[in-house]
């Protein structure tokens with residue numbers, strides 16, 4: 001088991017990609033704190049699912065855009081499992097408006113969750129790892145949009161672009177502590193986030209035509225890469241962005 005004896009936090013771990021990451025990490029031997037915001041039922045159900053196959057997990061309510069919630073997320077994880085080795089900054093939102101019509105509140109909300117959230121979680125987790133004097137892993141679920149433009153989605157693109165430079169900068173600062181920091185950049189993944197798009201048949205067909213492999217990614221395929229980056233095998237990888245997009249960005253010639 002690649003993550004035997006490790007303790008991980010997965011933010012937004014109760015849905016989509018985060019749920020797959022929490023599940024696969026638990027299958028690989030990690031004890032997993034599943035962060036959620038709002039309804040506790042899906043996170044509690046996932047804890048049961050993991051415990052049913054012999055894994056270990058707990059659910060922690062924390063809004064990652066709030067500093068006090070984030071400190072509590074880390075301290076409750078450590079109280080529960082004794083330490084912290086891996087942080088997966090997965091939680092994220094997007095809200096699409098043409099730039100000229102975008103309300104400021106929408107911009108602020110997306111930046112708070114998609115950029116400030118990973119900043120807060122990374123700082124809090126890294127402080128804990130440094131206190132423990134153990135190596136650590138921070139993995140951000142970014143997007144091909146840390147590089148690629150997407151009209152009507154400016155705050156999301158700004159947040160993911162910011163996450164790229166946040167990752168690179170703190171990778172350098174945290175390297176002396178043995179903490180690696182990397183981004184995973186999916187293209188289109190079959191999760192609730194893309195549900196609206198899938199319902200629009202014409203848009204969905206158009207998207208599939210843009211993907212050389214001809215389909216969206218399964219959340220488990222993203223989770224598999226995240227597990228590798230979280231494992232001891234990936235100890236020499238830091239400051240890097242990994243595109244996982246079925247060839248989409250190569251077709252359009254960007255990235």
Ligand SMILES: NC(=O)c1ccc[n+]([C@@H]2O[C@H](COP(=O)([O-])OP(=O)(O)OC[C@H]3O[C@@H](n4cnc5c(N)ncnc54)[C@H](O)[C@@H]3O)[C@@H](O)[C@H]2O)c1
Pocket residue numbers: 011012013014015016017018035036037062063064065089090091092093113141142143144185186187188189190191192193194
């Ligand atoms: N689905 C895709 O095609 C795709 C592509 C590229 C990148 N991503 C990224 O993957 C990540 C996961 O997205 P997903 O597709 O699984 O979507 P999802 O909507 O299924 O999951 C998002 C999760 O984030 C949580 N969340 C939202 N605001 C939060 C907050 N303030 N505090 C804590 N948790 C919060 C939600 O509750 C949910 O659990 C996101 O960062 C997203 O940008 C998704």
